[in-house]
Amino acid sequence: YLDQRDELPQPQQPILSIWGAADRSHPVCNKHSLARLYDGVRTVTFEDLGHTPELEDPELVLAAILDFVET
Numbered sequence: 001y002l003d004q005r006d007e008l009p010q011p012q013q014p015i016l017s018i019w020g021a022a023d024r025s026h027p028v029c030n031k032h033s034l035a036r037l038y039d040g041v042r043t044v045t046f047e048d049l050g051h052t053p054e055l056e057d058p059e060l061v062l063a064a065i066l067d068f069v070e071t
Contacts, residue, residue, distance in 0.1 A: 015041045016068045020049035
């Protein structure tokens, strides 16, 4: 369902995709799938975090979000 681009119009706001590379619940091929669907997606990968990076290291994730918002 994530490859049906014609059903999902390009969002008007910037997109940030955060991926925890240690996530065992999703296949690696799903990594930053938003970037395959839309142009201009900013991607951040945290190698040591898993499925819920915002819970595993909230300060690190917040720093990435703040950097995204400020640029």
